[in-house]
Amino acid sequence: MLAPVIAGVDGSAESLAAAEWAAREAVRRNRPLRLVHAWNRHPRQGAGEPATAAQRYLARRALRQAEDRIRRTCPGVKLDDEQIDGPATTALLQAADAADLLVLGSRGLSGFTGFLVGSVALGVVARTTTPVVLVRAGEEASDEHLPAGDGGPSTGTGYRDVVLGIDLGDPCDEVIEFAFEAARVREARLHVVHAWQTPSPLGLGPGDIGLVNGPEQAEEWLGFLTAVLKGWRDKYPEVEVAETVTEGRAQSVLVRAATGASLLVVGRRMTDRPTGPHTGPVTHAAIHHVGCPVAVVPHA
The missing domain is CATH 3.40.50.12370 (Rossmann fold)
Structure with a gap:
């Protein structure tokens, strides 16, 4: 089975743009796409304690938003999703081990070109052995052409x-x-x-x-x-x-x-x-x- 292109999704505008870019890249590479949401435990939750109902709801909503957007803009991609126990950096590093490519969102700097790279994205980029693509909020298919x-x-x-x-x-x-x-x-x-x-x-x-x-x-x-x-x-x-x-x-x-x-x-x-x-x-x-x-x- 071909290793998928994986996109980290958290419901933010930048992660939705990253998921859409990842879908186009999966089609270009003829690979499946997997959307991953890593939910962070509450400070009082133990390492093995299951997600709360609220965490599961927010994770499902973030994944559904990304899936709906991808099915509208890139209907030909083979798509699945996964929820992973956090913390987010550790969870994404684990997911990246099974990926052909990992795609993450990065907030655009208003009025400037470039990225405001969050600690999760930067931590993953600095540690993973898998290629990572950072995509800014607002990135659209036409921007590539x-x-x-x-x-x-x-x-x-x-x-x-x-x-x-x-x-x-x-x-x-x-x-x-x-x-x-x-x-x-x-x-x-x-x-x-x-x-x-x-x-x-x-x-x-x-x-x-x-x-x-x-x-x-x-x-x-x-x-x-x-x-x-x-x-x-x-x-x-x-x-x-x-x-x-x-x-x-x-x-x-x-x-x-x-x-x-x-x-x-x-x-x-x-x-x-x-x-x-x-x-x-x-x-x-x-x-x-x-x-x-x-x-x-x-x-x-």
């Missing part, structure tokens, strides 16, 4: 670019493959972006792209990027690829590159640190400041 000829929204036009942020110092197969597959199922262009900064002479090591001027450094990085992607181009010949190397801070370069994209793909290194799991500065900036859905792909 290029505008119509008159400039208006459309779902009948082609998909906007999938953008991949890549670190050429540590290019990871899991992240690259996720991005190519996302572009393939959308028949979208994949825009691969690498940001570089001129190193200090004291920081140079053997093989580093060093003391040459900016344009020459850019050409060196572009050649390296082309070489890294060659095998993936051969594996995905149907995917159109655009390559960009830009001098600047990776966080700022990636946020700009993702403007107008259908999906941004970034990686997160899985490490055991004494201070606990982290997303890393580039991924942290992406999930807080990018307006399109953001896929965070864990890797070793």
